[in-house]
Amino acid sequence: MLKVIIWLFLTTLSCGGAVVYALHQQYQEQSAEFRILYRDITVKLAQNDVILALLSNSSDPAVVQQKFPYILRWQTKPHEPPRPDINPARAGTYWINSPQGSLLIDLPALLADFVHPQKFHHFSLSWKDVPLLMQGGDGKDDWWRWEKQIASPSQPLNLAVTHHPDWRSLPWLALLFVGVFWAVVIYFYNQYQVTKRQRNIADLRAHYSELARLNAMGEMAAGMVHELNQPLTAILSYSQTAQRLIKQQQAEKAQPLLDASVIQTKRISALLLEFREKLHSDEQVLQAVSLSKVWERVVMLLGNEIERGKINVINQIPESLPSLIASPLGIEQIFHNLLNNAIQAQRQTAKPWVAVNARLTANSMVLSVTDGGPGLSEQALQQVFMPFYTTRQDGLGLGMALTETLVQRLNGSIRAENSAAGGACFTLTFPRAQQEA
Numbered sequence: 083m084l085k086v087i088i089w090l091f092l093t094t095l096s097c098g099g100a101v102v103y104a105l106h107q108q109y110q111e112q113s114a115e116f117r118i119l120y121r122d123i124t125v126k127l128a129q130n131d132v133i134l135a136l137l138s139n140s141s142d143p144a145v146v147q148q149k150f151p152y153i154l155r156w157q158t159k160p161h162e163p164p165r166p167d168i169n170p171a172r173a174g175t176y177w178i179n180s181p182q183g184s185l186l187i188d189l190p191a192l193l194a195d196f197v198h199p200q201k202f203h204h205f206s207l208s209w210k211d212v213p214l215l216m217q218g219g220d221g222k223d224d225w226w227r228w229e230k231q232i233a234s235p236s237q238p239l240n241l242a243v244t245h246h247p248d249w250r251s252l253p254w255l256a257l258l259f260v261g262v263f264w265a266v267v268i269y270f271y272n273q274y275q276v277t278k279r280q281r282n283i284a285d286l287r288a289h290y291s292e293l294a295r296l297n298a299m300g301e302m303a304a305g306m307v308h309e310l311n312q313p314l315t316a317i318l319s320y321s322q323t324a325q326r327l328i329k330q331q332q333a334e335k336a337q338p339l340l341d342a343s344v345i346q347t348k349r350i351s352a353l354l355l356e357f358r359e360k361l362h363s364d365e366q367v368l369q370a371v372s373l374s375k376v377w378e379r380v381v382m383l384l385g386n387e388i389e390r391g392k393i394n395v396i397n398q399i400p401e402s403l404p405s406l407i408a409s410p411l412g413i414e415q416i417f418h419n420l421l422n423n424a425i426q427a428q429r430q431t432a433k434p435w436v437a438v439n440a441r442l443t444a445n446s447m448v449l450s451v452t453d454g455g456p457g458l459s460e461q462a463l464q465q466v467f468m469p470f471y472t473t474r475q476d477g478l479g480l481g482m483a484l485t486e487t488l489v490q491r492l493n494g495s496i497r498a499e500n501s502a503a504g505g506a507c508f509t510l511t512f513p514r515a516q517q518e519a
């Protein structure tokens with residue numbers, strides 16, 4: 083709509099300008115015609131004075147008539163009295179008087195060889211408001227009027243012409259072109275704007291995807307630090323203990339510690355492999371995962387901490403629970419973070435415990451990890467999934483943020499709350515539709 087208004091405005095403005103210019107041109111041309119007409123009539127009327135002066139009684143009327151057909155009659159005896167100079171006679175004729183004689187002039191015949199009067203819509207010659215000759219229309223509605231007295235002492239006739247614009251000769255085709263021209267200009271300008279907007283959007287998208295990539299890399303780097311921290315600490319602890327045992331000549335006791343070290347090292351290797359794959363593509367390899375098995379593996383990985391904290395780990399995942407289509411390492415990381423937090427939260431708890439449960443509902447698979455610790459504070463309930471939120475001295479505050487990302491990647495959701503007994507309870511929900519697809 084706006085474009086149509088702009089088009090109308092521009093077209094009206096340019097066409098209006100062109101029409102005004104064309105009318106001005108016409109006016110100038112007609113003014114020039116009027117000047118020529120005025121000059122020619124002046125010359126012609128001046129001839130009458132000369133003829134009048136030269137006429138004598140001996141002149142042959144036939145010869146005079148032949149030479150000057152517009153002189154109808156002449157007489158060498160002047161009118162008495164010889165004033166006024168002019169006596170209008172019948173229509174289109176008048177007597178011109180002088181002391182030498184008088185001439186009866188026929189104006190239509192005098193103007194017969196003039197083409198100019200036809201160029202005006204209305205033409206009139208008058209003497210002292212007495213019309214002598216009128217040609218063309220009445221000229222009342224005409225736009226333009228020119229009027230001037232003939233510069234002749236004997237015949238000061240008043241010449242008046244009127245005219246109106248010739249609408250048909252206006253440059254209509256050019257005006258049509260102006261309309262088309264503006265339509266084309268507006269169309270191309272619009273196309274240019276659309277292309278520019280699309281280019282901007284594309285640039286913006288490229289910019290955002292670059293930002294998202296950088297963001298993802300940053301997130302990944304933070305995740306790496308977090309995930310590698312625990313197995314490295316565990317390896318250090320196992321190795322130091324093994325060293326001590328070997329020094330104490332109890333090498334056989336060091337064997338299980340070294341085995342545990344190998345398992346933790348393999349976990350590091352698996353994590354690094356996953357990170358490397360993530361760098362190349364965002365797609366994760368999904369497969370059927372037994373939640374119970376992954377939970378047991380995580381319990382084994384955190385065996386040291388569980389033993390040290392004397393934690394009672396309760397696995398309530400039903401045997402009959404179907405597998406979850408997910409990334410096994412992702413589920414392992416989720417369980418690892420949840421169990422690790424529960425262990426760390428119960429350092430001061432008299433009878434620490436962690437329970438994992440799983441059940442199926444109509445549309446989803448619901449997992450919950452509950453502990454017997456102090457639970458989450460009001461602030462922790464609000465911010466537990468925010469990166470870098472931590473209440474632990476040596477904590478990074480990334481465990482739960484990472485866990486939420488991993489759950490969301492599986493189209494699931496995670497909720498934090500406190501159980502009736504007061505401990506923390508994390509509930510994870512995965513849609514079943516995706517599982518069966």
Ligand SMILES: Nc1ncnc2c1ncn2[C@@H]1O[C@H](COP(=O)(O)OP(=O)(O)OP(=O)(O)O)[C@@H](O)[C@H]1O
Pocket residue numbers: 308419423424427453455456457458459462466471472473474476477478479480481482483506
């Ligand atoms: N089971 C829980 N019981 C009580 N508080 C918890 C529990 N789990 C998490 N929290 C609270 O949420 C905070 C954030 O946990 P998150 O795992 O994200 O970070 P963190 O454990 O402090 O550090 P890290 O990045 O090393 O895991 C914890 O500092 C703690 O205050």
Ligand SMILES: [Mg+2]
Pocket residue numbers: 419422423477480481482
């Ligand atoms: Mg943590």
